[in-house]
Amino acid sequence: MKQFRAFVKKEFHHILRDKRTLFILLGMPVMQIIIFGFALTNEVKNSKIAVLDNSRDAATSSLISEIEASRYFDIERNIYSYNDIEQTFKAGRIKLALVFPQNFGEDLQHFNKAHVQIVADASDPNVASTLTNYASAIIMDYQDRITHDRHLPYTINTEMRMLYNPQLRGAYNFVPGVMAMVLMLVCTLMTAITVVREKEMGTMEVLLASPIQPMKIIIAKAVPYLLLSVVNVASILLLSVFVLNVPVNGSLILLSFESILFTLTCLAFGLLISSSTDSQQTAMFISLTGMFLPTIMLSGFMFPIENMPLPLQVISNLVPAKWYYLIVKDVMIKGVGIESIWKETFILAGMMFFLLAMAIKKFKIRLA
Amino acid sequence: MSNDKVITADRLTKKFGGFTAVDTISFDVYKGEIFGFLGANGAGKTTAMKMLSGLSKPTAGTASVAGFDVYRENEMIKKNIGYMSQKFSLYEDLTVKENIRFYAGIYGMTNKFIKEKSGLILKELHLDSEADRLVKSLPLGWKQKLAFSVAIFHEPQIVFLDEPTGGVDPVTRREFWSMIYQAAASGITVFVTTHYMDEAEYCNRVSIMVDGRIDALDTPQQLKKSFNAVSMDEVFLKLARKAIRTAD
Numbered sequence: 303m304k305q306f307r308a309f310v311k312k313e314f315h316h317i318l319r320d321k322r323t324l325f326i327l328l329g330m331p332v333m334q335i336i337i338f339g340f341a342l343t344n345e346v347k348n349s350k351i352a353v354l355d356n357s358r359d360a361a362t363s364s365l366i367s368e369i370e371a372s373r374y375f376d377i378e379r380n381i382y383s384y385n386d387i388e389q390t391f392k393a394g395r396i397k398l399a400l401v402f403p404q405n406f407g408e409d410l411q412h413f414n415k416a417h418v419q420i421v422a423d424a425s426d427p428n429v430a431s432t433l434t435n436y437a438s439a440i441i442m443d444y445q446d447r448i449t450h451d452r453h454l455p456y457t458i459n460t461e462m463r464m465l466y467n468p469q470l471r472g473a474y475n476f477v478p479g480v481m482a483m484v485l486m487l488v489c490t491l492m493t494a495i496t497v498v499r500e501k502e503m504g505t506m507e508v509l510l511a512s513p514i515q516p517m518k519i520i521i522a523k524a525v526p527y528l529l530l531s532v533v534n535v536a537s538i539l540l541l542s543v544f545v546l547n548v549p550v551n552g553s554l555i556l557l558s559f560e561s562i563l564f565t566l567t568c569l570a571f572g573l574l575i576s577s578s579t580d581s582q583q584t585a586m587f588i589s590l591t592g593m594f595l596p597t598i599m600l601s602g603f604m605f606p607i608e609n610m611p612l613p614l615q616v617i618s619n620l621v622p623a624k625w626y627y628l629i630v631k632d633v634m635i636k637g638v639g640i641e642s643i644w645k646e647t648f649i650l651a652g653m654m655f656f657l658l659a660m661a662i663k664k665f666k667i668r669l670a
Numbered sequence: 671m672s673n674d675k676v677i678t679a680d681r682l683t684k685k686f687g688g689f690t691a692v693d694t695i696s697f698d699v700y701k702g703e704i705f706g707f708l709g710a711n712g713a714g715k716t717t718a719m720k721m722l723s724g725l726s727k728p729t730a731g732t733a734s735v736a737g738f739d740v741y742r743e744n745e746m747i748k749k750n751i752g753y754m755s756q757k758f759s760l761y762e763d764l765t766v767k768e769n770i771r772f773y774a775g776i777y778g779m780t781n782k783f784i785k786e787k788s789g790l791i792l793k794e795l796h797l798d799s800e801a802d803r804l805v806k807s808l809p810l811g812w813k814q815k816l817a818f819s820v821a822i823f824h825e826p827q828i829v830f831l832d833e834p835t836g837g838v839d840p841v842t843r844r845e846f847w848s849m850i851y852q853a854a855a856s857g858i859t860v861f862v863t864t865h866y867m868d869e870a871e872y873c874n875r876v877s878i879m880v881d882g883r884i885d886a887l888d889t890p891q892q893l894k895k896s897f898n899a900v901s902m903d904e905v906f907l908k909l910a911r912k913a914i915r916t917a918d
Contacts, residue, residue: 305776312772508754511725511830
């Protein structure tokens with residue numbers, strides 16, 4: 303126990319002395335949450351639009367003011383001829399233009415039917431389709447209200463409800479993703495590097511010639527990173543609850559348990575890498591390509607797995623982060639309990655034991 | 671030097687597949703002796719040393735170190751030896767004091783012992799004012815001497831030194847050897863590999879390995895006499911020329 307304490311203390315010295323790395327390790331989750339939360343959002347807010355109102359009646363002006371009142375659009379300018387639309391697009395000032403034809407209000411009143419043209423800048427297709435959706439939604443809303451007291455025969459109103467994330471906020475998606483990414487980076491990469499560094503420096507030889515058991519070396523190496531991960535998970539959850547208003551709907555204890563399970567899986571993978579390589583560079587390269595890239599690409603966090611070709615869908619099952627991501631989403635956002643995620647938990651635990659067994663076996667082979 | 675044997679090796683052999691790295695070597699090392707373990711690169715020195723320090727199991731033969739069997743009691747062997755590798759083995763990003771505390775800690779020394787003894791050796795090395803400095807800021811010579819002090823901090827019966835003076839200037843090498851003599855005088859057996867033939871002259875007895883075998887083992891004086899050589903350098907060259915195996 304005394305040996306073990308001395309070893310853990312030494313590991314903390316290494317980590318605390320390397321201020322720059324420590325800063326990155328603790329600052330990274332904060333940075334990522336802030337970047338994903340405020341900069342890299344796929345929600346579109348305050349887009350500049352132009353309005354060409356050829357009708358100028360009560361109906362158009364109330365519709366326009368409604369559009370302006372929404373947080374999605376800012377009316378950059380009013381234009382007065384159809385030709386100006388393209389000019390304004392080319393000048394790059396607007397993303398969308400609304401065109402009301404002459405007699406819009408009258409047509410609406412007398413024929414119960416009027417047209418609005420929505421012109422969007424589709425050089426960015428995602429933004430264009432999101433904006434046209436928002437604009438038509440506002441127009442539909444307006445229409446609903448004015449037809450409210452007239453009874454139209456046989457209309458079907460579809461009513462959509464977005465469960466668990468009614469405002470369709472991106473944060474619900476990336477908070478679990480960032481958690482998976484950060485844990486992966488801290489645990490896999492850092493453990494792999496810290497063990498391989500001992501080999502490179504020649505201190506591993508001295509440690510193996512000392513009476514401390516190899517198992518204790520491995521555990522002592524992992525302890526500080528386990529703690530660091532706990533701090534990181536806590537800071538991500540605090541930020542997401544208090545800054546991004548993403549709630550933790552499920553049990554916090556269950557979430558912590560699953561996070562520790564995933565952390566252990568990453569640590570085991572880091573140890574496996576470190577016992578199969580001899581240089582820090584190789585260890586870093588393997589961790590990044592073997593773990594970090596698949597985590598980003600194949601966990602379902604950036605790109606939906608359902609849209610992938612079948613072979614990639616199959617491969618994605620081998621990525622531990624995919625399962626952790628599913629679990630966190632279910633627990634945090636849907637608020638489910640262990641009964642709905644036991645399968646994922648079981649798979650993750652299986653991966654953990656497999657990687658750990660491999661790592662220990664490799665480590666022992668080296669000793670013989 | 672006494673007549674107590676602290677290391678005995680009898681027909682010790684290590685094979686890796688079809689390759690015989692260490693080929694039936696037999697020798698004894700006595701308490702307080704400085705035992706030089708010489709050989710060209712690839713002659714099998716490191717493999718032999720690994721078997722004796724409990725890091726690697728022999729393929730055949732028997733050996734005991736500090737009274738413990740290398741097959742069954744390698745954990746006990748590890749407690750009773752010190753080890754310093756050819757690569758520098760202190761932590762650069764830890765202070766002098768932290769390094770001492772760490773290594774003493776993994777050998778299970780008590781806090782009281784660590785405190786008293788580290789004060790003593792820091793004074794001997796004239797490092798007491800540098801105790802809180804990071805090891806990376808020390809000159810190489812000091813690091814090497816400190817590494818040796820750390821390797822024998824827990825007062826082992828035997829210390830294994832694997833090319834301890836590589837890349838060190840002559841003055842520091844001399845100081846280093848005076849530390850080795852001091853350790854030997856206090857009863858610690860020193861088992862040292864080296865490439866410097868002048869250092870071989872400092873040893874009580876020297877063994878020379880060629881192609882996994884021990885081809886010569888005696889005092890430096892006796893070796894020079896029987897090989898009709900003026901220096902250990904000449905003895906070594908005469909033996910090493912017979913080698914078939916080349917380095918790695």
